[in-house]
Amino acid sequence: MISRRTLSTLFFLCLTLAAPGLAAQSLPDFREIVKSGSPAVVKIVVQHPPGRSASNPHDMEEIPEYLRRFFEFRGQQPQPPQQRQRMSMGSGFFISADGYLVTNNHVVEGAENVLVRMIDRREFEAEVVGTDPRSDLALLRVEASSLPYLRLEASDELEVGEWVVAIGSPFGLDYSVTAGIVSAMGRSLPTEQGENYVPFVQTDVAINPGNSGGPLFNLNGEVVGVNSQIFTRSGGSIGLSFAIPASVVRNVVAQLKESGRVTRGWLGVTIQDVDKTLAESFGLDRPQGALIAQLAGDGPAARAGLEAGDVILRFDGKDIPTSAELPHVVGLTAPDTTVPVEIMRDHKRKTVRVKVGGLDADDSYALSSDRAGEDRGGRLGLVVEEAGPEALERFGISGGVLVRQVSPGSVAAESGVLPGDVITMLGSTPVKDVASFERAVSRLEAGDSVPLRLIRRGAPLFIGLKLRD
Structure with missing residues (x-):
């Protein structure tokens, strides 16, 4: 009578001998x-x-x-x-x-x-x-x-x-x-x-x-x-x-x-990714989509009514899981095609129809203070002043406040705001001057998560702010 141990040994020996044949059967033949x-x-x-x-x-x-x-x-x-x-x-x-x-x-x-x-x-x-x-x-x-x-x-x-x-x-x-x-x-x-x-x-x-x-x-x-x-x-x-x-x-x-040449679909937007804090501030259940940080003034997106702060979730029926996906989809869209674009705005989903432009036709776009302000946004830990005419002209914006100081350990510091940033929007409120910035800050409540739009080194950027409870 063969012992159980002997049977086990014979079983594993058979598997070992058969393994090369099994492996060969599973590999494709490229000839x-x-x-x-x-x-x-x-x-x-x-x-x-x-x-x-x-x-x-x-x-x-x-x-x-x-x-x-x-x-x-x-x-x-x-x-x-x-x-x-x-x-x-x-x-x-x-x-x-x-x-x-x-x-x-x-x-x-x-x-x-x-x-x-x-x-x-x-x-x-x-x-x-x-x-x-x-x-x-x-x-x-x-x-x-x-x-x-x-x-x-x-x-x-x-x-x-x-x-x-x-x-x-x-x-x-x-x-x-x-x-x-x-x-x-x-x-x-x-x-x-x-x-x-x-x-x-x-x-x-x-x-x-x-x-x-x-x-x-x-x-x-x-x-x-x-x-x-x-x-x-x-x-x-x-x-x-x-x-x-x-x-x-x-x-x-x-x-x-x-x-003899290639024309791509073009929206005329600068976009960025949505992180966890921004997703919460925009009312999304998870980070997703492409956040519009800036629009070309005469671009297809601006003409269709898209705005800075909109999060593009779907483009022409295709999901946009990250901002990197949007150029891939838009670029393959024929110019002058009108497509549905699903966005998140003010915590609500909305569909906007956009007539896509052509990249060759619209190749690209380029995007000092008279009086110092005091700390008018103390809840955020920011010292701001009105952006001077030179900064407004340089960045192509109509208004904003310049960040002069960020208090260590503050909400703004934790969110990554830096001295020299120019704030142009807080939540859904445009920031034109110090007074509008103050009003926007005063409306914030403990525990709120809001997007902050700013210009940094000439480039538009959104940052998520989460107030402490």
């Missing part, structure tokens, strides 16, 4: 994706004018160490800068049989000549049809027909945990394949200009210099993204890479094909 996808993937060799600084390891010093765009740089033997011919390399892929292909803007930016090499060793000179620096995409075309091409995912149903595959030329090693999973969706990576129109797909796929502009596939062989950036401290892959999602690629490619 078919590679076979069908590789012919449409290309290596892009870019020649820059002599004396022009192509993006290369030296330029990387000007880019934050932890977040770098990537492609391979190979120069000639050292020569004087005015004579030096610079070459850079990246990846790309055909999206139609008649020669249209996609890559990153930073791969072809400033190019004198662009050469496209296919896996079957054919080479073509490419024309740059159009570029979009805001999304870091470029559309090229070669004179050829019946070319292999890849399809962009149409469902936009990519999820965290899905397997994905990248094909490209890292370090010049043509048509290398790496695989991993989607580790996050909708990552916001603002550009050097502070723009944030791409909800990046984050993966742990090994991406290195030379992969830039290459495709990211799902298991159906569809392109779900264009590899664009990596998070690194060494210059190589550490398992954090970012791809431009297919939804953005489709939108940009369609516009570049039609007109």
Whole structure:
């Protein structure tokens, strides 16, 4: 008779022997994706004018160490800068049989000549049809027909945990394949200009210099993204890479094909996140939405009746969980489209219809005291005085009070108010002068949570104030 202990030992031995087979069955097979996808993937060799600084390891010093765009740089033997011919390399892929292909803007930016090499060793000179620096995409075309091409995912149903595959030329090693999973969706990576129109797909796929502009596939062989950036401290892959999602690629490619330029939806607002204290002060059950801190005077939001202090909760039927989500949604909205925008104002939900503007048409907007005041907001711990004409003109505001002193340990100090801030609104009451500030403070009750709008170093900002009980 076999003992219980012996049976247990045999059971675990069987599991151990079976484990490799079970693991093999659970892993996907990428061979078919590679076979069908590789012919449409290309290596892009870019020649820059002599004396022009192509993006290369030296330029990387000007880019934050932890977040770098990537492609391979190979120069000639050292020569004087005015004579030096610079070459850079990246990846790309055909999206139609008649020669249209996609890559990153930073791969072809400033190019004198662009050469496209296919896996079957054919080479073509490419024309740059159009570029979009805001999304870091470029559309090229070669004179050829019946070319292999890849399809962009149409469902936009990519999820965290899905397997994905990248094909490209890292370090010049043509048509290398790496695989991993989607580790996050909708990552916001603002550009050097502070723009944030791409909800990046984050993966742990090994991406290195030379992969830039290459495709990211799902298991159906569809392109779900264009590899664009990596998070690194060494210059190589550490398992954090970012791809431009297919939804953005489709939108940009369609516009570049039609007109050679891209126009995005634009609201004309400066926004910030809503923290716990601000959420309570606005009557929200949790931090959510995008808080409007400032509006362009002639922008779409202002024309529709939106106000500073409104919290945008939904835009065109899409939830806005954080402020970073709003530019992603607005940017993909066609200009001149009228959409419903759900906001929170004065502790009440309200829907406003907004006619979205175009970013290219409305590119951007820019946003001393005669007598000192006394401590007129003692409950908050602030010493304020009326903002002088110079400050009003500089900040583009019609009134406000300048914070001269913040008492240590006060409500204002705990909330982060600083000397030099210009207060323009307390709660829902505009602050035009010291008298209006006093009246607003006098109406506050113990335990109240209210938003405080101020200008700090020229930028609008909301802070949540919570009075002590």
